Amino acid sequence: MALLEIKDLTVSYGMIAALKGISFEVEKGEIVALIGANGAGKTTTLHTISGLLKPKSGQILYKGNDISKVPGHKIVQMGMAHVPEGRRVFPDMTVAQNLSMGAYTRRNKKEIADNLANVYEQFPRLCERQNQLAGTLSGGEQQMLAMGRALMSQPEIILMDEPSMGLSPLLVNEIFSIIEKVHQNGVTVLLVEQNAKKALSIADRAYVLETGNVIMEGKASDLLNDEKIHKAYLGE
């Protein structure tokens, strides 16, 4: 049984169908990438899985249970964390306060402290800037903070929405190596990216979305060498 299984999911904004019946699955311990151009439905997919949007039809099975009607705040408690697009940190709180907000669903103080130590270990930059207001961090640091905050809920699976958005190539490399590290610590990752080359280079498997449909799927290494993908998304 897959950890996360999406079946015939359709989502629409009013009259406009954003997802027209997509299906895919994520096995435990994988990194799965969803790639595609603007408007393909990548962010919509993530928002629907994490409960921010309600699907029109279809199923979202998480550990075998349908979570398509569960409200977003309960899904976090079930072990699924979501790093939203565009580095949504709380600008007027310090880095440490942002991280402790990430543990909002957890009550065990010792676990929270352990998680915090873990996050600081993985993101030394955040440790240095514990008491700085999050709004004054650089773009890359804010992305790290958003990821660290998601990790504070001790998730089994983490959904990442465009972590490379608006970052310099050097920082993109750093962020991706952190994603790999997170994965090595046993967290399953569902990654949405426009930077297809980077995403495919760290993912196990990938799905290609186009205007609300899955048009291709396969091993990331195969897709990386596929001619059609090369032309459409890797710009060669």
Add this chain to the structure above:
Amino acid sequence: MKDENKKSKMLSIVKEKKASDISTYIIVATAWAVFEILIANGMISSHMKGLLVPMVYYAIAAVGLNLCVGILGELSIGHAGFMCVGAFTSVMFSNIFAETFPAPVRFFLAMMCGIAFAALFGFLIGIPVLRLNGDYLAIVTLAFGEIIKNVINALYLGYDKEGVHASLSAPVVLDAETGKMLINGPLGVTGTPRDANFSVSIVVLLISLFIVQNLMKSRDGRAIMAIRDNRIAAESIGINVTKFKIYAFTISAAIAGAAGVLFGHSISTLQSTSGNFGYNISILILVYVVLGGIGNIKGSIIAAAVLYLLPELLRGLSSYRMLIYSIVLIVMMLFNWAPSVRDFRSSMWMKIRRRKEN
């Protein structure tokens, strides 16, 4: 070296916040002491004395509204409506049980009654409206305030041995011996015991301050502020957005209700007129909140006190009164919100602090 400077600056900001909480209580207590001394020595006119209770209940309403506008980040322009609900329900309670309880107990129960009804209305309005994002709350509360004011203004309510009589069109006829009129349409409620005085009002203000300031520091308060700062991020870390919005809005309405209870018990005849509970009053409270600083509880209290007393103190200047009042409004707005003034203020603070350290 640079980082360390930053760190100590941040820590001092945290400390400053705590100190600012306590200083708010001190300001209120000092104001109470000063006015009590002035009253005891007969140094205050009876006209001025009559302004003290309204000043405090508008400050309470401003604290309540600041919870909604500043902490929760939702605009409400119907807080006078919650005051109206709190005032009328509590005044009716006091009239019905005028002889049953001794005055302090009766007033306490009337206060609870007014707060409960205001909170109930806040809760009921919050359920549908706070699920939405945007300015819907402002529109709905504006309508609520006007509707509740007009309905009570048209309501005739009384009881006798046959039960409760209510009408929205004509005065109700009651049994002459056992009947008791509660709300007499536009004439309102008369003969209320005047239980609210300046000291009681100050106590209610301190309690609402205590509730709001502690809420801001609590886990729930951080969740509420997280929703204000970024709804999607708040939801993505597992905060039940709708629940906390309704929670904060209900408390805000309840505090406005407490202000209404003081309003109702500071005068013997309470009428539901525009001058008492119209949208102008809602806007007035909003002005206190905005000029005192959105999210700044201490500021709301100071702004309410200054801006409430000012037009009354300027009465001697007759036609120049509103001119001076509006100039003060503009100056306060600039002082609080103009970027260059804010920079200047923070640099002055830094200078003062450095001098203290040396």
